[in-house]
Amino acid sequence: MPDHIDGSDRPDGPARPGKGRRRATRLRRPPRAVRRDLSQLLCAVAGLGLGLPAPLITGGPRVDAGRVVSVLFTLGFGVISLVSIIYSVLFLVVQFSASTFTPRLGLFRDEPVVWRTFAFTIGLFVFCITSGLAIGSRESVSTLVPSAAVLLTLVALALMRTLQMKAFDSIQLGHSLTAITVRARRLYDTLYPNPYDPTGAVPPPPVADAGADVRWTGPPAVLQNVDVPALLGAARARDSAVALRVAPGTTLSEGTVVARVTGDGVPASVLLGALTTGVERTFDQDPELPFRLLADIALRALSPAVNDPATAVEALDHLEALLVRLAGRDLDVGRFHDSTGRARVSVPVPGWDRYVRTAVDDVLFAAAGSPMALRRTRDLLRTLAERAPGDRRAVVLDRLRWVERTGGEAYPLVWTDGAG
Known part of the structure; x- marks a missing residue:
């Protein structure tokens, strides 16, 4: 999902894109x-x-x-x-x-x-x-x-x-x-075109803090796509605001709160009709999926049944490349405005901490049994600590300290500092 989309009087598409706003034709x-x-x-x-x-x-x-x-x-x-x-x-x-x-x-x-x-x-x-x-x-x-x-x-x-x-x-x-x-990379270049600005890091208030909840009534399904232009058009036509409570990649079960709607209210049928669901996650609007796939490959390689730490190291190489790419990007892209500049739709999107946890946390514990994979994880975290903005380093340094402590205790013979 692009960071901003201009809505229009038409419910099926955006109007003229303003500065810093782009069309969402891919949606x-x-x-x-x-x-x-x-x-x-x-x-x-x-x-x-x-x-x-x-x-x-x-x-x-x-x-x-x-x-x-x-x-x-x-x-x-x-x-x-x-x-x-x-x-x-x-x-x-x-x-x-x-x-x-x-x-x-x-x-x-x-x-x-x-x-x-x-x-x-x-x-x-x-x-x-x-x-x-x-x-x-x-x-x-x-x-x-x-x-x-x-x-x-x-x-x-x-x-x-x-x-x-x-x-x-x-x-x-x-x-x-x-x-x-x-x-x-193609997905992130579309979703996160703007560099990270620490001065504007304070998140704005939610689009719809109070209102009526819309719940999922169908069978269990995975949310794959959100038609934001359709939601923008419907919200503006009824002078409403829609705050989705689920992001693409979420599994919806019966009774799950999908969104909260304020104002005159967008009908549940219209709101749910703007959601595309399926049986599995896709790359279209799910920026967390690549990290999940790479982490899964590393975890399978580190399992006792496979025991292939070299494969895990290769997966960590690609995890590092994606994390470094996101370290300097503005990730707060979940608010969408109509042509008047009023926020009408919000979609929950992963933040920096969420990306790091998805990419690293599970692999950390699995890598504890392999000095090769643990050293590569340490190098990954060191690189992130150097490349990430100051207020994004805490989550990285916490994991780096754990890796250093675990590696030093488990493998004192081969665990060198490696800083030089």
Whole structure:
């Protein structure tokens, strides 16, 4: 979520962005599952639209229609095996990542190339079968028809190769850690564009301190996205204010207080309709998720069953890079204003202390059994203590003192100061 969004009289989008305020167009994108279904439908319709007029093509040399029909049916049903391979690779890679890294890591499954390849093969199948049936019992047909089918098949094979390379990357530790970090950096650059200003660190009063509570009434679900422009428009239309009590990434259970509404009140149906839920957390608006994933990978590596401290060290390298990136950013981005400058919507967002705890605390105790991982954790905390602003160092120094004490007591032979 960007730091500020200008609302408008329209309930479906922001107005002109003012200084320091940006549009939140990424918040209005269709859900990922909807985009996947639409891509498959569009490719199927395109295949149908190209296949039906195939007999009408008259350009170029002509060949026997019976042979062309055989080729088209062979290619059409051949791509079914390609779709089967796509699903097999998807299943195996997702299973490998879940068992080796963390069950919450779905990077390969969410790769656009996976679903684009599937959608393209569906379109190719529809084109081949439709054009084959449309040709029917004609005596001859233009060579452009089989040529187009062969060309599209080559494109499908190229997509399949790209898919395989993505699958190979997804089962390698370095590529998975880098993919998490890249997505996190992209998200943080969107959410936290402004540098940290210690003089403005005092949080403003809540948007809606008193009012009516709106509770979750559905089955348990994970809050994935908040359509802030829709909430802004609804709040301004009713001269209300909405203070969400849950952040993206929170699991909602029946009776959970989702928001508090003041003024004339935004209807519960409108408020809940602005929330996108699912069965798992996503990167879209959940800035804490990258830290959770990297910490999970480190914890699994440090478990007695795996005992791979080198993997934990690599995960700590990426945790340090993300924490250093956030150390100098303004993290108070949860208040959203309409075009008049009045605060209408607030969303709880993680603060600096929360990020440090999520990234470090669980790993600290697990790393106590490994001098390699504990030393790397010490280096991480020392770097943060040097790079973080003064009023953000307390939470880091507390953990650094614990690490120094634990390491000195547990590993006096190898625990050197290392400051120089």
